[in-house]
Amino acid sequence: MSGIPYLPRDISFDEEEDSRILAAIKSRRPSGLSAFDRVLLHAPKIAGPWLELASAVRFKTSISSSIRETAIARAYSINRVEEEWNIHSANLLKSPDNSITAQFVDFVKNCPTGQVLSRYKAAGLCEKYAAVLALTDASTLQIQVPAEVLELAKEFFSSQELVELLAAIALHNAVARVFGAFDIKL
Incomplete structure (x- = not known):
């Protein structure tokens, strides 16, 4: 078990901005939210930009x-x-x-x-x-x-x-x- 509980795989948020962030993360995860996502999403406004940076590092650089x-x-x-x-x-x-x-x-x-x-x-x-x-x-x-x-x-x-x-x-x-x-x- 993690040092903080994993959020459930079917998590939802009431706040509109947090819901948009969650939807964006889910759209990049065809196999569902990872354990890392389910920890980071305790702070959705951190999770969203973090995963955007990860996507840029992986898919938008010129290095092989x-x-x-x-x-x-x-x-x-x-x-x-x-x-x-x-x-x-x-x-x-x-x-x-x-x-x-x-x-x-x-x-x-x-x-x-x-x-x-x-x-x-x-x-x-x-x-x-x-x-x-x-x-x-x-x-x-x-x-x-x-x-x-x-x-x-x-x-x-x-x-x-x-x-x-x-x-x-x-x-x-x-x-x-x-x-x-x-x-x-x-």
């Missing part, structure tokens, strides 16, 4: 799905949110990028934080993905990204792509913190 899912999966691995790790590592394996293998996903999950740049070559990873993982590690654990990590990332990503990538990392770190605080189970 393999780059985005690498960063997201790493953030969930670091934060030990196994349910979300399972979802995003599976998304990563479905990536059209041929360099994404089970060995790559294992590295994303198990490489000790802060050691990506010293281990990626031995694991057969390319430097671009190492930059994504190092950026995720630093942003997740230290907040401030060391200059050498940011400079490496700039070799592969435009300013727009870096903002999109860091927004994805930040958003999913925030999701991980809500999952952790309320012990949300999918």
